[in-house]
Amino acid sequence: MKPVRDSITALAFAGTLALPAFAGTDTPKTVAALLLDRLDAGQYDQAETLFDANMQLHVPADKLKSVWQSLPPAGERGTPRQFQQNDKQVVQQTLHRGTTSWTVAVAVDAQGKVSGFFVQPLAQAAPPPAIPADANYSERDITVGAPGHPLGGTLAMPKGNGPFPAVVLVHGSGPQDREETIGPNHVFTDIARGLAAQGIAILRYDKRTQARPGDFASGDITIDGETTDDAVAAIKTLSTTPGIDPKRIFVFGHSLGAMLAPRIAQRAGHVAGVIQLSGPARKLIDIIPYQQRYMAKLEGKQDDPQTQAAIAGVERDIAAIRGNAKPDDQVMGLRASYWRSVDAIDPLADSKAVKLPMLLLHGDRDFQVPMEDWHTWQRAIAGDARFTLKLYPTLNHMGIAGTGTPSTAEYANPGHVDAQLINDVADWIKAH
Numbered sequence: 001m002k003p004v005r006d007s008i009t010a011l012a013f014a015g016t017l018a019l020p021a022f023a024g025t026d027t028p029k030t031v032a033a034l035l036l037d038r039l040d041a042g043q044y045d046q047a048e049t050l051f052d053a054n055m056q057l058h059v060p061a062d063k064l065k066s067v068w069q070s071l072p073p074a075g076e077r078g079t080p081r082q083f084q085q086n087d088k089q090v091v092q093q094t095l096h097r098g099t100t101s102w103t104v105a106v107a108v109d110a111q112g113k114v115s116g117f118f119v120q121p122l123a124q125a126a127p128p129p130a131i132p133a134d135a136n137y138s139e140r141d142i143t144v145g146a147p148g149h150p151l152g153g154t155l156a157m158p159k160g161n162g163p164f165p166a167v168v169l170v171h172g173s174g175p176q177d178r179e180e181t182i183g184p185n186h187v188f189t190d191i192a193r194g195l196a197a198q199g200i201a202i203l204r205y206d207k208r209t210q211a212r213p214g215d216f217a218s219g220d221i222t223i224d225g226e227t228t229d230d231a232v233a234a235i236k237t238l239s240t241t242p243g244i245d246p247k248r249i250f251v252f253g254h255s256l257g258a259m260l261a262p263r264i265a266q267r268a269g270h271v272a273g274v275i276q277l278s279g280p281a282r283k284l285i286d287i288i289p290y291q292q293r294y295m296a297k298l299e300g301k302q303d304d305p306q307t308q309a310a311i312a313g314v315e316r317d318i319a320a321i322r323g324n325a326k327p328d329d330q331v332m333g334l335r336a337s338y339w340r341s342v343d344a345i346d347p348l349a350d351s352k353a354v355k356l357p358m359l360l361l362h363g364d365r366d367f368q369v370p371m372e373d374w375h376t377w378q379r380a381i382a383g384d385a386r387f388t389l390k391l392y393p394t395l396n397h398m399g400i401a402g403t404g405t406p407s408t409a410e411y412a413n414p415g416h417v418d419a420q421l422i423n424d425v426a427d428w429i430k431a432h
Helices: 028-040 044-048 052-058 062-067 187-195 223-239 256-268 284-298 305-320 336-344 347-353 371-380 409-411 419-431
Strands: 081-085 088-097 100-108 113-119 138-146 149-160 166-168 199-204 244-254 273-277 358-363 387-392
Touching: 028 044, 028 088, 028 100, 028 113, 044 062, 044 166, 052 223, 052 305, 062 347, 088 113, 138 187, 138 199, 138 223, 149 166, 149 187, 149 223, 166 187, 166 256, 166 419, 187 199, 187 244, 187 419, 199 223, 199 336, 223 244, 223 256, 223 336, 244 256, 244 419, 256 273, 256 347, 284 305, 284 336, 347 371, 358 371, 358 419, 371 387, 387 419
Parallel strands: 166 199, 166 244, 244 273, 273 358, 358 387
Antiparallel strands: 081 088, 088 100, 100 113, 138 149, 149 199
């Protein structure tokens, strides 16, 4: 299982070495349509037969049933589009189910077998509201990145005389829009507008994997190409924007973005400080088995032989990434070379190496980056005055309050990033 992405439901497993051309009897669109037909008909055993061996191991029929039955009733499907990504053919389309819309992506390998399956609420289904007419800030579109490869963004700018301190927001894992839309929630919209209302400019932008997936059509992707390089470009854009104080630009990373925030600050230079929300203290792929065990326990399947075999398979994949897997080998849905670029990031070491003030924010209800990581942060940076730590007992991975046992299901509930968390960020920025 991949790290639990910032989405409602994610099934994205792949481990075989994909071939560059599609050689299956059916077209990828036909395979994807047949899979969806069988799922909608409740034919979960038959749907499983469309999977490659690794998918059958990781996503057996009972898991398919559990996920699919958790969705609203089936409705119309949008027109599928097909593109190549990570050396596989991916079929993506919109599913209209009940009053909601979902995006489904089916990866098909060269033998015509499903090697990856991903479904999540359609990010565009619920755009954020317009800013209030009496707001003390304004928003305007802005472009981030090199000419020919631009990303769209939004700059929230306080009204009045600058120059203002400013923040670049860096997304979590997976394709993300500039609002970091997760179900009905807009994490970055809440943070941006909350800080802008307190006199801090905020730049949020579309992530490249969401806005320009074709840039990775060759399958050659690293963590820097996915995240770091664009964040550095966003900082450069802010530093030359009228009304911004170039000496008071901060990096604010969420989840994966938090893990990379020190690296981004170091590469950009001239950064005043780093803010990490829900950032891991250990290497990302070390969290994957924990996440899988947590979800298995949540579903009451911690002792299920198939579940245990799936977890063991993930641990073998991790060993292969750190061992003799070839760079182009497909491991956990992506090339081993990508995972090695991720595994080169050590959040603790990177944070200590960057001699900047840092604000670490964490929710006690975060099951994706658990309290074990928070305690590691506390021990590792004890006595270091550069670090400020804030823990919020009721907040989840998104910085939104909740109750009960934490799970991905609550990401479907509308909410807002905690106001006290935003106020703490504003106060810390002003103090630095």
